Amino acid sequence: MTNKKFLTIFDCGFSRIRAGTFNLENKDKTFFIESNFISDSSNLKLEIQKIITSLERNTNEYIDNIDLMVDSTKMLSIGISISKKIEESKLRQDNILFMVQEAKQLILKHYSKHTVAHIIINNYKIDNIDYSDLPDEIECKFISLDIIFICLPSELIVNLKNIFSESNILVNQVICSSYAKSMNYKNDLNLTGEVSFIDIGFKKTSILSYIDDRFISLDVLPVGGNHITKDISLILKIDLNQAEQLKLNFDKTNKHLNNENFSIEMIQKIAFARTEEILELCTKSLESNAQMLGHFKMILMGEGSKILDNKFKDMISFSRDIDFLEETFKDVCNSGFKLRAGPNKQEVVVVPKKLLKQGFFEKLFHFFR
Numbered sequence: 001m002t003n004k005k006f007l008t009i010f011d012c013g014f015s016r017i018r019a020g021t022f023n024l025e026n027k028d029k030t031f032f033i034e035s036n037f038i039s040d041s042s043n044l045k046l047e048i049q050k051i052i053t054s055l056e057r058n059t060n061e062y063i064d065n066i067d068l069m070v071d072s073t074k075m076l077s078i079g080i081s082i083s084k085k086i087e088e089s090k091l092r093q094d095n096i097l098f099m100v101q102e103a104k105q106l107i108l109k110h111y112s113k114h115t116v117a118h119i120i121i122n123n124y125k126i127d128n129i130d131y132s133d134l135p136d137e138i139e140c141k142f143i144s145l146d147i148i149f150i151c152l153p154s155e156l157i158v159n160l161k162n163i164f165s166e167s168n169i170l171v172n173q174v175i176c177s178s179y180a181k182s183m184n185y186k187n188d189l190n191l192t193g194e195v196s197f198i199d200i201g202f203k204k205t206s207i208l209s210y211i212d213d214r215f216i217s218l219d220v221l222p223v224g225g226n227h228i229t230k231d232i233s234l235i236l237k238i239d240l241n242q243a244e245q246l247k248l249n250f251d252k253t254n255k256h257l258n259n260e261n262f263s264i265e266m267i268q269k270i271a272f273a274r275t276e277e278i279l280e281l282c283t284k285s286l287e288s289n290a291q292m293l294g295h296f297k298m299i300l301m302g303e304g305s306k307i308l309d310n311k312f313k314d315m316i317s318f319s320r321d322i323d324f325l326e327e328t329f330k331d332v333c334n335s336g337f338k339l340r341a342g343p344n345k346q347e348v349v350v351v352p353k354k355l356l357k358q359g360f361f362e363k364l365f366h367f368f369r
Helices: 040-058 091-108 154-167 177-188 225-236 238-247 265-286 308-316 329-341
Strands: 004-014 016-021 031-034 064-069 075-085 112-125 129-131 143-151 172-177 192-201 205-211 212-223 296-303 322-324 346-349 366-368
Touching: 004 040, 004 329, 016 205, 016 329, 031 040, 031 329, 040 154, 064 154, 064 329, 075 091, 075 366, 091 112, 091 143, 091 296, 112 154, 112 172, 112 212, 143 154, 143 172, 143 177, 154 172, 154 192, 172 177, 172 329, 177 192, 177 205, 177 296, 192 265, 212 265, 212 346, 225 238, 225 265, 238 265, 265 296, 329 346
Parallel strands: 004 064, 064 172, 192 296, 296 322
Antiparallel strands: 004 016, 016 031, 075 143, 112 129, 112 143, 112 346, 192 205, 205 212, 346 366
């Protein structure tokens, strides 16, 4: 039986590593840390080891397992419907578990290079009647499930697991960062109706859509904050590191501007032009989604959006109303912790074999955290 007091979350982004270790007995004794900007992936292992050492020093507790938050340009959201005739008069949870397992095997068969991170049931059709939640003790002759699988590239997961393994750390659960953040912010803000979170990362932009409490879809565009940096570098003829500093500081002071050939206004113009392009691409993606009726609210978040905030809204030429979330790295880690620990009626939770004392199956499914 473990005596550990802390649960540790790592968010491994393309440009930074963030981590939080949460005291399960005293929420005031929680520690957060963020790495420096990572310009070269070869520095990833060293930055992770630095963070591990710092957290162990702060908590006075050895870290031997973590939950891993990660996004990717190659992550997928896959929807599938599966149906079954029920021979018993009452619908049992075992019937649902069997159907979910069957659907998962189909996904793994056709997307063999991906790992399933989240399994989300957003509709139960029982004898032609739709339910958002699984009813208790209901008679059923025929059931159909609408399931969404969020999948991450296996190669990325394996590489990160190997890095942690070298420090004798086991990865318990893999979490999609964009999904965890959007779910957390939607709940905290009590948002209803059609809401889409635009998560601008370093190399990608994720679009996560909800209708009330239902998760609808995840789409990924291969463009992000790094493209803004490259635009600044190319147009101003400066190196990428200087361009990154200008991007992050153009709204604060003039101290990074030591070149009389360009101004803050010029940097803003470059950054806003690329941002407008990203938002237009997001709009096209949302408008092509048959489930969205066109009245969706857009909320911008992510590392790549930090050059903007609500005071710059009027400077962007964009037809739709959009809000900006000024998130911190602590907010990111908290999102993973809340998804890990809190109730989520839509999601099926995978429990690893190592948590079981005995049993034949490699994994068990548990509903409703």
